[in-house]
Amino acid sequence: MKENCYPNFNQKMISHTCSNGLKICVFPKPGFRRSYAMLAVNYGSIDISFQTGEGIYTSPLGVAHFLEHKVFEQPDGGNALSVFAKTGASPNAFTSKTMTAYHFSGTEKFMHNLEILLDFVTTPYFTDENVAKEQGIIGQEISMVNDRPVWRVYENLMSALYSVHPAKDSIIGTVDSIGRITRDVLFKCYNTFYVPSNMTLCVAGDVLAERIISAAESMLSRDRVVLPVRDYGYEPPAVARKYVEQKMETPIPMFGVGAKCAVKTSGEDGMRNRIIADLAADVLGGPSSPLYASLYGKGVISADFDSEAIIFPGSITMMLSGESRDPKRVLDEVCKSTESLAGGVEAGYFSRIKKAYLGTKLRSLDKVRGLCHEQAEAVFGGYDYLDTIEVINEIEASEISAFIAKMFKEESVALSVVHGK
Amino acid sequence: MNMTYKEILPGIKLRVIENGRFETNCISIQFLSRINESVATKMTLIPRILRRGTAKHPDMESLAAALDDMYGARIEPVSRKYGDIMTGGFVCDFVDMEEKLLHGVTKLLGEVLFDPKTSEGVFKDEFVEGERANLIDEIKTEINNKMSYAVRRATEYMFDGSPYSVNELGTERTADAADSKSLFKFYKKLISECPCEIFFCGKYSYEEIEKEILRIFKLCHREKPWKPSCEKPTYATNRRATEHLDIAQASLVIGMYTEDSDIYLSKLLASVIGGGTTSKLFANVREKKSLCYSTGAMFDSFQKSMFMYAGIDPKNAEIAEKAILREFDKCIHGDITDEEISNAKKGMIDDLLTTEDSLYSMEAFWLRAALLADERPPLEVAAAIKNIDGARLCEAARGFKPSVTYLLTGLEGAKDERKLLPEL
Numbered sequence: 001m002k003e004n005c006y007p008n009f010n011q012k013m014i015s016h017t018c019s020n021g022l023k024i025c026v027f028p029k030p031g032f033r034r035s036y037a038m039l040a041v042n043y044g045s046i047d048i049s050f051q052t053g054e055g056i057y058t059s060p061l062g063v064a065h066f067l068e069h070k071v072f073e074q075p076d077g078g079n080a081l082s083v084f085a086k087t088g089a090s091p092n093a094f095t096s097k098t099m100t101a102y103h104f105s106g107t108e109k110f111m112h113n114l115e116i117l118l119d120f121v122t123t124p125y126f127t128d129e130n131v132a133k134e135q136g137i138i139g140q141e142i143s144m145v146n147d148r149p150v151w152r153v154y155e156n157l158m159s160a161l162y163s164v165h166p167a168k169d170s171i172i173g174t175v176d177s178i179g180r181i182t183r184d185v186l187f188k189c190y191n192t193f194y195v196p197s198n199m200t201l202c203v204a205g206d207v208l209a210e211r212i213i214s215a216a217e218s219m220l221s222r223d224r225v226v227l228p229v230r231d232y233g234y235e236p237p238a239v240a241r242k243y244v245e246q247k248m249e250t251p252i253p254m255f256g257v258g259a260k261c262a263v264k265t266s267g268e269d270g271m272r273n274r275i276i277a278d279l280a281a282d283v284l285g286g287p288s289s290p291l292y293a294s295l296y297g298k299g300v301i302s303a304d305f306d307s308e309a310i311i312f313p314g315s316i317t318m319m320l321s322g323e324s325r326d327p328k329r330v331l332d333e334v335c336k337s338t339e340s341l342a343g344g345v346e347a348g349y350f351s352r353i354k355k356a357y358l359g360t361k362l363r364s365l366d367k368v369r370g371l372c373h374e375q376a377e378a379v380f381g382g383y384d385y386l387d388t389i390e391v392i393n394e395i396e397a398s399e400i401s402a403f404i405a406k407m408f409k410e411e412s413v414a415l416s417v418v419h420g421k
Numbered sequence: 422m423n424m425t426y427k428e429i430l431p432g433i434k435l436r437v438i439e440n441g442r443f444e445t446n447c448i449s450i451q452f453l454s455r456i457n458e459s460v461a462t463k464m465t466l467i468p469r470i471l472r473r474g475t476a477k478h479p480d481m482e483s484l485a486a487a488l489d490d491m492y493g494a495r496i497e498p499v500s501r502k503y504g505d506i507m508t509g510g511f512v513c514d515f516v517d518m519e520e521k522l523l524h525g526v527t528k529l530l531g532e533v534l535f536d537p538k539t540s541e542g543v544f545k546d547e548f549v550e551g552e553r554a555n556l557i558d559e560i561k562t563e564i565n566n567k568m569s570y571a572v573r574r575a576t577e578y579m580f581d582g583s584p585y586s587v588n589e590l591g592t593e594r595t596a597d598a599a600d601s602k603s604l605f606k607f608y609k610k611l612i613s614e615c616p617c618e619i620f621f622c623g624k625y626s627y628e629e630i631e632k633e634i635l636r637i638f639k640l641c642h643r644e645k646p647w648k649p650s651c652e653k654p655t656y657a658t659n660r661r662a663t664e665h666l667d668i669a670q671a672s673l674v675i676g677m678y679t680e681d682s683d684i685y686l687s688k689l690l691a692s693v694i695g696g697g698t699t700s701k702l703f704a705n706v707r708e709k710k711s712l713c714y715s716t717g718a719m720f721d722s723f724q725k726s727m728f729m730y731a732g733i734d735p736k737n738a739e740i741a742e743k744a745i746l747r748e749f750d751k752c753i754h755g756d757i758t759d760e761e762i763s764n765a766k767k768g769m770i771d772d773l774l775t776t777e778d779s780l781y782s783m784e785a786f787w788l789r790a791a792l793l794a795d796e797r798p799p800l801e802v803a804a805a806i807k808n809i810d811g812a813r814l815c816e817a818a819r820g821f822k823p824s825v826t827y828l829l830t831g832l833e834g835a836k837d838e839r840k841l842l843p844e845l
Contacts (some may be wrong), residue, residue, distance in 0.1 A: 009444065031442045034775040079708070081698035086760075088767025091698070107774045136711035143670035144732050145715055149565050186796035249666050288485035297481065297547075302555045303469075323558060328518070352489035359493030362516045394694045421667060 001213065006386050007106050011365050012374075013386055021197025021224045024213050025375050025384075027242060029368060034142040036368040037110045037114055037212075039121050042195035042374035044098035045171040046312065050228040052192060062138070062173015063189045065095040069134050070186060070307045071102065071194075080120035097167055101376060102164075105369070109324060110207055118201075118219045124190050125208050127184045147174060149250040149418040154320060156244045157256040157416035160373040163240035164233040167312050177344045194271070195225040198377040202372035207418025235315065238411040245417040252302075252376040255327035255415040256368040257320045257334050265311050271383040273403075275391060277309035277316045282353050283345055284337060285320045291337040300324055300333070311381070318407055327417045337411070342405035350397040361389045425627040426796075429635060431643050432615070436787055437630045439624040440777075444516050446523070446623025447780035448630075449499075450534065451788060452508040453616045456502060456584045462591030462599050462609045464509035466552050468498030470604065472511075472539035473548040478529075487529055492518050494526050496533055502589035503792050504723025505652055508618075509611070510534075512784065523625055523633060524674065531637030535612065540584050545607035549805075556596045561589070563665070567829060571672035572728055577825035579676045585654045585724055612641045618791050640816050654678075660825045665764055671735040671830035675745055677727050677821040684722040684793070688816045691720035691727050692765035693757055694748060699764040701748040706731060712741050722793060727821060729820045735774045742826065752818035769806055773799040822833055 001016045014026045019082035029035075045065060049058045072080045072093070084091040102121050114200030145151045153169050173181075203212055209384035239260070263277075264270045271296050283292050285307025295301040324330050364370050371385070378385040426436040454460050478484040488494045494515035501508050511533065515526045538545050564570050573588060580586035590596075621630045656678045677686055695702035695718025702716045716731040729749065733741045751757065776782045776799045790796055797805070 029442075032778050034771075034778045043667065079698075082704075082764075083763035085697065085699035088764075088771040090768065090771065105775070107771050133711050135706065137714050138671060139716040139730060140734065141732070144567075147567055147670055249668060250565055252558045254565075268544030288482070288489050291482070292480065293482045293485070297551065299551050300658050302558055321704045323562065352486055356489040359491075359516050359518075362444045362492070363514065366445050368778070 001209065004386065006258045006390070009362055009365060009389065010238065011386065013384065015384070016209075016213045018196065018213075018217055018232050019128065019222070019224065020220060020222050022216060022220060023200045023379050025200065025202045025214055025379065026207065026209040026212055027368070027371055028207065028209070028377075029205050029380075030131060031108045032206050032262070032368065034105050034368060035110045035203065035207050036103065036203065036372055037117055037203045038103035038372040039117055039201050040099055040101040040380075042380045043189075044096050045169065046097045046166040046232065047230055048166050049171070049231040051231060052228045056231065057188065060173065060190055063170075063181055063185060064100050066134065066138060066178060066181050066318070067186055067190060068093045068100050070097045070126055070130065070191065070238050071121055071124060074120060074123065074131055075125045080116060083116050083120070086111060087113055091117075095380050096169055096261050097171055099282055099376065100382065101373070102182065103369070110205065111211055114212065114215055118156050118216060118270075122220060124187065124194070125195060126186045128183055131181065131186065135178055135181070136352065138172070138174055142172055142175055144150035149254045152246055152248065153254045153256045153418050154319070156246055156418070157258045157414060160238050160241040160244040160414040160416055161258050161260045161317060162235060165235040165312070165315065166232060167315070167317070168240065171388050175301055192228050192243070195227070196220050197224050198227055199413060200376050202375045202379075203366035204371050232313070237262070237409070239414040241414060243415050245419060247421045250418055250420050252323045253325060253327055253420065254323050254418045255321060255330060257302055257331050257413070258279065258317055259407045259413045260315060260317045260417070261412060262314060263316050265313060265316060266382040268383060270381050271378070271388060272391060272395070272400050274309070274381070275388055275395060276399050276403045277311070277318070278409070279353060279357055279395060280400050281307045281309045281318060282357060283350065283400055284318075284341060284404065285334070286353065288353065288356065295330060295333060300326055300329055303409055311377070317408070327415060331415045335408070338408035342401055342408070345397040345400050349395055350400065354392055354395065358389070358392050361392070362381050364398055425533055426593045429631060433617045433619065433643065434791065435619045435631060435634055436621070437627040437778060438783060439488055439626055440622055441624050443623060443780060445514050446536055446625065447621065447781060447784060448513045448516070448527070448530065448786070449510065449620040449784045450530070451508040452611050454507050454509070454620065456587050458591050458595045459760070459825065460591055461502065461507055462556065462595040463604055464507045465500040465590055466549075466556055466596070466599055466604060467608050468500060468509050468511060469552045469555075470544050470548045470830040471498065471514055471533050471537050472498045473552070474537065474545070475532040475586050476536045477532055479538045484533075491522050491525055492516055494522065496530055502587070503789065504654070505584035506723070506792055506810055507589065508788065509553065512781070514780065517624065517810040518795065527633040527637055531640060535637065541606075543601040543820050544608070546601050546795050547746050549599070549601045549604060553599055554597055557593050560590050560593055560596065563590070567668060568672045568730060568732055571674045571827060571829040572730060574662070574829065575676045575825050576672040576724070576726070577724060578825045578827060579678070580654055580724070581657050582813050586651070613644050618788055620787055622780045622783050626771055627638060647819065654823070655717065659823055660827070663828045663830060664769070665832050667832050668829070669831065670732050671738055671828060672733050673733055673738055673741055673745070674827045675710045675729045676825040676827070678724050678824050679727070679817070679820045679822070681725070681820045683817070684720070686721045686724070686813060686817045687725070687727065687801060688722070689769060689806060689809055690752060690763055692716045692769055692815050693738060693761050693814060694752060694763055695729055697768050699761065700753065701746060701761065702729065702731070705748055706741065706744045710744055712737055713806065717796055722789070722833055726824070733786070735833060738828055738830060749818065750770065752815060755811065755815045757814055758835035759811070762814065766806055766809070771801040773803045773806075
């Protein structure tokens with residue numbers, strides 16, 4: 001068990017790696033009523049093709065998300081959600097392109113709830129009947145998200161940016177792809193990825209780390225399983241399409257300007273690259289940026305304009321998104337701004353952005369869910385989240401310029417627009 | 422945790438919760454007004470216009486720079502609707518680093534509130550026009566989130582024409598009509614006459630906060646305020662409405678109302694019906710019948726209304742409506758298990774107890790408490806919920822009356838090929 005103290009911001013993290021490879025991270029939060037735990041699996045919608053001892057396997061799209069739904073079902077016919085409800089805990093789960101996570105928060109019986117979490121995630125129960133039932137529910141979820149313009153902008157942008165990498169495909173899959181998911185497919189993917197060495201348990205609250213570690217050690221398999229080699233294919237630097245549009249029910253066009261580049265995202269270098277990407281997103285299109293002030297001031301974009309870095313293994317995507325009646329003008333202005341920033345970022349401006357970014361990171365320590373999510377991402381990236389806060393001040397403006405120059409090459413930029421009908 | 426709540430100036434109440442657990446400090450200043458469409462528009466627009474620039478920081482860039490320098494302190498415009506009361510103002514947060522930032526942050530907040538960038542004695546036209554255009558777009562794009570849009574439309578049908586039916590953003594018509602002069606006149610009235618609820622939670626004492634707040638309110642002349650109180654709503658009965666859009670999934674909303682004054686009893690009932698993953702709607706309409714992905718029920722304490730909803734395949738609208746009503750009927754007839762009650766209670770109590778783990782949850786809880794004139798802390802409310810039994814829930818269910826059934830569905834069956842959105 002290791003204790004990392006961060007006296008600059010009064011937070012410590014206790015961590016332990018079990019013999020089976022599971023990394024446990026605990027953020028003590030004395031005085032908090034709510035405790036929060038997240039059991040995250042390094043398995044997301046992009047992990048569709050992988051090599052095991054039996055050869056290369058390619059699953060239908062949407063299996064990670066489908067598993068997220070099914071893992072709650074238990075062999076006795078019950079559902080883990082009902083078990084949690086008896087203690088008043090709030091359980092939930094999510095699937096992203098890179099991760100599946102199961103989590104709960106509650107004010108009492110934390111250890112009991114933790115045992116429920118560890119038990120249900122490690123007890124799969126898939127039958128032909130419960131798979132067929134879930135196809136109906138997820139079919140409705142697909143209809144729901146596909147009716148949302150903001151979702152379509154994002155997924156269409158990914159399909160425009162990437163031609164080979166599975167980031168191009170929808171997290172949730174399609175009605176056709178989930179129709180091809182069977183009990184056997186679920187077991188194959190579950191048995192490959194839902195193993196302790198491919199998972200992390202992150203906890204924040206007024207809790208005792210020793211008890212958490214002891215529970216995880218005793219409840220989970222002690223075997224360390226060899227992980228599969230994931231195959232994302234070779235992604236060329238150029239985007240698949242420069243422009244993609246869709247017409248749907250929306251009164252104001254929505255857009256996403258995106259760019260991609262191959263960059264290391266794991267280990268210490270990866271951590272630094274992630275911070276650089278975050279800072280570059282703020283420098284380029286954050287609320288203090290000249291680009292935002294100019295576009296907002298001229299009424300070209302609305303207040304919900306967002307600039308963010310999205311991390312995949314070995315690749316970073318930048319996305320600037322929002323509503324605009326003139327998305328192509330936004331694209332032009334973004335390109336002009338990146339050209340200028342690639343030539344240099346003014347020192348005073350960058351210093352302010354770093355201060356604000358540091359403040360945002362410190363505020364994140366008050367949010368137990370966000371803290372655990374960040375740490376789970378960090379574990380899968382081979383670093384610790386709190387270390388990122390210590391590194392912020394070391395980042396130089398020249399690194400931001402270089403990153404923007406590398407990211408926003410003409411061939412690697414795409415625009416996604418959803419227009420009204 | 423130490424809480425102090427005092428009227429520090431006529432109509433201005435300050436609530437300070439001293440709490441050293443958080444890295445962040447939070448200040449909220451909310452002015453109150455009775456709602457109508459025009460007021461909703463103005464209460465939404467004014468904080469956004471104020472946030473565009475002050476006399477000293479005349480544009481967004483210079484304001485943003487000042488905030489960045491205080492480690493990304495935030496001063497965010499916020500407007501909310503509670504029944505027939507509208508609130509508008511700012512929620513502000515900051516993290517102390519090497520230096521204490523309270524003075525700097527409240528000084529800037531005071532500038533934003535009371536020393537706006539003006540032109541010829543009113544708000545700058547450029548700011549007003551920009552924010553008005555954004556607001557109109559925001560009203561138009563409410564349709565992008567189909568379920569919340571459907572609940573809003575159901576609310577409009579339920580409270581047809583009364584203040585309770587007003588959308589918190591106002592309408593495109595009232596936004597169009599808002600100009601620099603009328604907005605500035607309303608702003609002056611807002612800061613001088615309207616009640617104001619101020620909240621602070623963080624690492625500073627009541628005395629430190631009161632001193633700063635009194636300093637910034639020196640810039641504003643207060644007259645005798647009116648007292649906020651919610652008027653009794655009137656409800657439509659047995660109204661049905663169907664509207665069509667080119668969408669794949671339909672949103673069904675069933676609205677009911679009650680006259681029972683025990684809001685937490687009604688909240689618990691809504692929780693039993695559709696409050697979580699063990700609720701009747703989730704367990705039966707979603708899990709057993711596979712009719713939907715999203716379903717639930719919510720009770721509004723100010724409107725005393727309950728909306729039960731589901732996102733469904735358009736062809737299943739009739740089946741889903743019957744399935745939802747069947748779950749409600751079970752409550753009327755006492756078909757509620759001890760486990761359902763226990764799960765719903767635990768979920769609600771858990772939410773209440775953890776209010777104190779989030780600055781923003783506390784801000785929202787105590788603002789609602791002030792408007793409801795219910796000063797019971799979360800722990801006391803939780804204790805009251807614990808004592809509710811099945812018989813009372815059953816009685817509460819019998820007190821609900823049907824008001825509106827609203828369906829937002831696809832184009833199939835629509836008279837018009839495109840869409841039908843009847844004006845109310």
